[in-house]
Amino acid sequence: MGRAFLLGMSLWFYGYFNPAYLLIIVSSVCINYLFYLWMSRLQQQDNNKFRKPVMIFAVAVNLGIIGYFKYMDFFIENVNAVAGTDWPLKHIMLPLGISFFTFQQISFIVDTYRGQVPKYDFLTYACYVTFFPQLVAGPIVTHDELVPQLLDTSKKKIDWDNMAKGFYIFALGLGKKVLIADVFGGAVNIGYGNIATLQATNAIVVMFAYSIQLYFDFSGYCDMAMGLGKMLNIDLPLNFDSPYKALNLADFWNRWHMTLGRFFTRYVYIPLGGNRKGNMRTYFNIFIVFLLSGFWHGAAWTFVIWSVLNGLLVIVTRMFKKAFDAMPSVLGWLICQVYFSMSLVFFRAARTRDAIDFFKQIFHLNFTSIYKNIMTAFATPGLKFLLDGSALANSLPLIYAAIYYVIALVIIIGCKNAHEKMVAFKPNVRSLLWTVVLFVTSVLSFSGISTFLYFNF
Structure with missing residues (x-):
């Protein structure tokens, strides 16, 4: 299957739910590809001074996009509740699957900064982000898992x-x-x-x-x-x-939404220190991951409470591992x-x-x-x-x-x-x-x- 045709069908699939979504995902793909080109050029110039700031800026832009569409009303509601203000809600349309394709692109940006991404043309990158089977609800796929398959010409033939x-x-x-x-x-x-x-x-x-x-x-x-x-x-x-x-719940979370867990492990848990800085720091890092997972699932305190409850029992399971194993x-x-x-x-x-x-x-x-x-x-x-x-x-x-x-x-x-x-x-x-x-x-x-x-x- 040609990549141009695959991209067209993926965008048609995504836009079928609401054509207005297309502007958002196309803009997101274009912006992130420009960040990729920017960091790739800095890497070629061996300019390490600006690579990290560009990466941080790119991640912040992606999180800002999610924040606007997904959390703006949540933010306004809580400010109104705490400060007694009466700011009107925006009632912003939540684009389908925005958390999935944004997190996928964040992983790509960070891997580019780490020097782990080869040269990809725009068409290949766009196909990677918009691949329709996993576009709207995952899995969150890394570039090294999907792009080589998209470029493999032997996969263009029908395999019955x-x-x-x-x-x-x-x-x-x-x-x-x-x-x-x-x-x-x-x-x-x-x-x-x-x-x-x-x-x-x-x-x-x-x-x-x-x-x-x-x-x-x-x-x-x-x-x-x-x-x-x-x-x-x-x-x-x-x-x-x-x-x-x-x-046990620790094993449970190794089996549920595994690619989201992998994302938080690679890009949050390990950079925070993982389990390398003692038990208390490990428990704190686990708690942060679960807290972020709650916010990722939705803009409501119910999701935060749900994630905290699960994070706490995972921590307890690790603290008393011998007792749980017995x-x-x-x-x-x-x-x-x-x-x-x-x-x-x-x-x-x-x-x-x-x-x-x-x-x-x-x-x-x-x-x-x-x-x-x-x-x-x-x-x-x-x-x-x-x-x-x-x-x-x-x-x-x-x-x-x-x-x-x-x-x-x-x-x-x-x-x-x-x-x-x-x-x-x-x-x-x-x-x-x-x-x-x-x-x-x-x-x-x-x-x-x-x-x-x-x-x-």
């Missing part, structure tokens, strides 16, 4: 094995999103729309429903990106490695999953007040039956076709919900992840039928517009 693998993984990701994540999302929306009436049982059901929704939503997108890349003979880095199989595996897994699911209440809640009210519903310990309107969110056409009219009619809503929770748990714990499946994939009639059935079922199950949750970040 890669096409089969890619379509299989794409269908798998689409199924995760449509057939599982969106179903749990229906129950989550009902629950968070009626927090005051939940009571303990329903709050717990909704809390774990969101944990499952987020898992399959993000996992599904990562699979689809990986599958699309494979169909184009491009191998994208692993971004999601069965995090819910982790036995725990029975089941206990370690339960602590990790329950703690993370509880932290996600802040991640999902629209306001901090809503999250607190949600926890009040749980800790009042007023256990009741599960509300029927929450359970009916799981009444998909397939289950209704199989079970309606049976002798269990009165219990069907509960059965629907139980089936989905069991299926989700079996997939999370007992199945290989998409990368493992892709490695083991063999094109045959059975895999073809499975792929087609999964893809068609997913398409026929579209019930409305439901974007991926990470599109918001």
Whole structure:
């Protein structure tokens, strides 16, 4: 596939959501390429005096762009709250995936300063930034992972094995999103729309429903990106490695959104000193990384609280590593999953007040039956076709919900992840039928517009 054609299709894909986004991403690409040329020229001139200031300025410009589009209203709201002012909000449109393609370019700028980037023409650079499978929700790809593949002429030929693998993984990701994540999302929306009436049982059901929704939503997108890349003979880095199989939160964060973790490790944690300056400095550096991760996810204090909660337990896990390692595996897994699911209440809640009210519903310990309107969110056409009219009619809503929770748990714990499946994939009639059935079922199950949750970040 020619790079010009790939760039055109990537920009069309991005602009399809909103043509106004194109001006932002094209401007961002052009500005950062000029910074790259500037630093490359300074390097050729062996002018080390100005290379670092240019790099800092380039990073500041990128962060300023994110700050304006993503955090301006958040800043105004907090200034108004603290200072008693009444500045009007800007209601700025948040460009799709701006955090992803900006962080990707920041990594490129810093690597250029470090002398790790060879000479790239503008077309190659633009294709690297805008490569559509991972443009709007990651993974965050480094230049050395993607650019050599884009320049490899052998990858321009159709590889039918890669096409089969890619379509299989794409269908798998689409199924995760449509057939599982969106179903749990229906129950989550009902629950968070009626927090005051939940009571303990329903709050717990909704809390774990969101944990499952987020898992399959993000996992599904990562699979689809990986599958699309494979169909184009491009191998994208692993971004999601069965995090819910982790036995502690430190291991969990090594498996979840791995390329974002890698970004913060390379460009924040290690420059701050990493683990080279004693335990207290290490814990501080970890805390900073998680704090920044919270702000990266969204302009709200709920995301900051969520990130701080996770950062604190990761620090505790490192401080008492021997004790955590000595725990029975089941206990370690339960602590990790329950703690993370509880932290996600802040991640999902629209306001901090809503999250607190949600926890009040749980800790009042007023256990009741599960509300029927929450359970009916799981009444998909397939289950209704199989079970309606049976002798269990009165219990069907509960059965629907139980089936989905069991299926989700079996997939999370007992199945290989998409990368493992892709490695083991063999094109045959059975895999073809499975792929087609999964893809068609997913398409026929579209019930409305439901974007991926990470599109918001």
